[in-house]
Amino acid sequence: MLRLLNLELQKLLLNRTSKILIFVSFILPFFVILLSSLKINVFGFFTLELGELGVFNFPIIWHLTTFFASQFKFFFAIVVVSMIGNEYSNKTIKQNLIDGLSKKEFILSKFYTIVFFSIVSTVLIGLISLCIGLYYSSYTEASIVFRGVEFLVAYFVKLIGFFSLCLFFGMLVKRSAFALAFLFILFILEWILFGLIAWQSDGNLAEKIQNFFPLKSMYKLIDQPFQRIAMSKFPDKAELAYDYGAHGYEMLIVLCWTALFIFLSFKLLKKRDL
Amino acid sequence: MESILTINNLTKKFGYLTAVKDLSFTINKGNVYGILGPNGSGKSTTLGVVLNVVNKTEGDFHWFDGNTSTHDALKKVGAIIERPNFYPYMTATQNLKLVCKIKGVDYSKIDEKLEIVGLLERKDSKFKTYSLGMKQRLAIASALLNDPEILILDEPTNGLDPQGIHQIREIIKQIAAKGTTILLASHLLDEVEKVCSHVVVLRKGVKLYSGRVDEMISSHGFFELKTNKESELVKLLENHKSFGKVKVHENLVTAFLNEPMKSDDFNKHLFEKGITLTHLVQRKESLEEQFLQLTDNNQN
Numbered sequence: 001m002l003r004l005l006n007l008e009l010q011k012l013l014l015n016r017t018s019k020i021l022i023f024v025s026f027i028l029p030f031f032v033i034l035l036s037s038l039k040i041n042v043f044g045f046f047t048l049e050l051g052e053l054g055v056f057n058f059p060i061i062w063h064l065t066t067f068f069a070s071q072f073k074f075f076f077a078i079v080v081v082s083m084i085g086n087e088y089s090n091k092t093i094k095q096n097l098i099d100g101l102s103k104k105e106f107i108l109s110k111f112y113t114i115v116f117f118s119i120v121s122t123v124l125i126g127l128i129s130l131c132i133g134l135y136y137s138s139y140t141e142a143s144i145v146f147r148g149v150e151f152l153v154a155y156f157v158k159l160i161g162f163f164s165l166c167l168f169f170g171m172l173v174k175r176s177a178f179a180l181a182f183l184f185i186l187f188i189l190e191w192i193l194f195g196l197i198a199w200q201s202d203g204n205l206a207e208k209i210q211n212f213f214p215l216k217s218m219y220k221l222i223d224q225p226f227q228r229i230a231m232s233k234f235p236d237k238a239e240l241a242y243d244y245g246a247h248g249y250e251m252l253i254v255l256c257w258t259a260l261f262i263f264l265s266f267k268l269l270k271k272r273d274l
Numbered sequence: 275m276e277s278i279l280t281i282n283n284l285t286k287k288f289g290y291l292t293a294v295k296d297l298s299f300t301i302n303k304g305n306v307y308g309i310l311g312p313n314g315s316g317k318s319t320t321l322g323v324v325l326n327v328v329n330k331t332e333g334d335f336h337w338f339d340g341n342t343s344t345h346d347a348l349k350k351v352g353a354i355i356e357r358p359n360f361y362p363y364m365t366a367t368q369n370l371k372l373v374c375k376i377k378g379v380d381y382s383k384i385d386e387k388l389e390i391v392g393l394l395e396r397k398d399s400k401f402k403t404y405s406l407g408m409k410q411r412l413a414i415a416s417a418l419l420n421d422p423e424i425l426i427l428d429e430p431t432n433g434l435d436p437q438g439i440h441q442i443r444e445i446i447k448q449i450a451a452k453g454t455t456i457l458l459a460s461h462l463l464d465e466v467e468k469v470c471s472h473v474v475v476l477r478k479g480v481k482l483y484s485g486r487v488d489e490m491i492s493s494h495g496f497f498e499l500k501t502n503k504e505s506e507l508v509k510l511l512e513n514h515k516s517f518g519k520v521k522v523h524e525n526l527v528t529a530f531l532n533e534p535m536k537s538d539d540f541n542k543h544l545f546e547k548g549i550t551l552t553h554l555v556q557r558k559e560s561l562e563e564q565f566l567q568l569t570d571n572n573q574n
Contacts (some may be wrong), residue, residue, distance in 0.1 A: 007372065014364050049283050099373050099377055
């Protein structure tokens with residue numbers, strides 16, 4: 001396993017473009033969160049301190065940071081599709097197989113890399129959230145600090161699921177740009193299907209079905225936190241209430257998609273003549 | 275003899291097109307093999323199948339004694355297919371390190387193999403800065419990294435300038451001299467003739483011949499002759515039992531032998547008959563002539 005990971009890391013880290021993109025997708029959100037937690041004086045008019053709004057309190061901070069950091073996943077998605085696209089355009093996939101890498105090992109080396117970077121990112125976001133949270137939060141008992149930690153697990157599952165989808169699209173169309181276009185098409189397709197079901201039956205049912213679609217199920221893992229922050233400000237406004245939790249069954253759906261995408265990528269490569 | 279690769283009744287179809295049809299042959303240790311055939315005769319497809327990048331339709335093949343999986347066997351094989359494929363943004367050394375990781379070979383081999391192909395001074399230059407000849411030589415170095423039992427080369431001199439072709443051929447000869455089994459696919463007949471001891475001839479995916487180069491067609495060779503008494507010579511040859519066909523083209527008489535004959539005996543015989551020669555050459559058909567004869571015979 002380490003051999004396969006090592007192999008793929010060499011391919012990625014010696015390439016300047018992917019090095020920059022990896023930096024942007026994992027290190028940048030880390031710094032942005034760090035900076036936003038500082039007091040910012042806006043041209044002397046007023047002082048902006050997000051911490052005062054209570055958004056950096058436990059347990060809501062887990063929700064906010066993971067939601068914010070997951071927006072940066074698109075940069076690493078580019079790395080994932082291009083690591084497949086480049087293998088095809090340089091024909092190095094053929095050479096790798098001739099040199100004695102099996103097709104299974106080839107897919108696994110990509111998958112291990114995805115898992116590796118997802119772990120790194122989760123650990124980074126976890127650490128920064130913990131530090132900022134401890135600094136701002138008035139309650140620092142372990143039971144409160146770790147109450148929202150399931151968002152971190154959801155973040156990890158979300159990254160793996162999304163990158164596996166990118167891996168599959170990369171294998172399917174062999175070209176980085178087309179694979180990204182496919183992602184966009186899938187996004188539109190999910191909404192068209194949602195619209196069709198909502199039109200034929202009712203919106204509630206449509207939303208329930210939509211929650212099983214690949215992209216939507218990944219999005220559902222960490223819902224947008226703004227409504228939740230608003231809720232904490234106006235606890236009496238019942239119409240704002242919504243289910244923002246990161247549930248176990250939502251993770252299961254995404255993990256099923258992940259398994260399916262990796263399996264299909266392998267089948268596709270196995271069937272293909274290079 | 276120890277067999278390295280055995281192919282039994284291999285067939286590969288791409289949709290309606292049959293690229294390889296019912297092909298069987300065996301590669302034994304220590305020989306230099308050539309796979310000959312015009313473009314599109316199924317050479318690369320056959321190699322692709324045994325190298326695990328093309329799926330077979332029917333038949334089977336096995337490496338070594340048949341107990342090693344293809345995936346493990348390939349770690350003991352060195353192969354280059356068509357174009358050299360490397361990561362353009364890595365240097366030669368970095369590219370070879372990657373191959374070492376795949377094959378499970380120690381890094382210490384890298385400089386040794388770069389030395390063989392003469393790329394040691396350029397080892398820290400990026401692959402994309404290399405000329406085609408250098409890329410092809412790097413591919414050979416990469417294929418040699420694991421000290422392979424068999425080296426497979428598919429059109430290794432394609433697209434190279436005469437100097438590049440010469441360099442690659444010299445490298446191949448050096449490797450062959452060390453006793454490494456080589457399988458060389460090419461449509462360039464003189465290339466195969468210069469290095470190979472055995473050939474497999476393919477046309478449209480069908481095997482026409484496999485065996486030693488010099489036994490490809492049963493022939494005793496021919497004489498090329500010139501003399502001032504041409505008509506007498508032709509008359510004599512046509513009545514001689516050892517000769518078959520006689521051709522005359524621009525004062526050059528070509529006489530094909532039906533049975534073995536030494537040139538000094540033949541010269542003596544003619545002199546006794548009063549014919550003095552101004553030109554005498556005894557030759558065997560070149561591989562090109564043999565190949566054309568073989569493919570022509572099978573067309574009719």
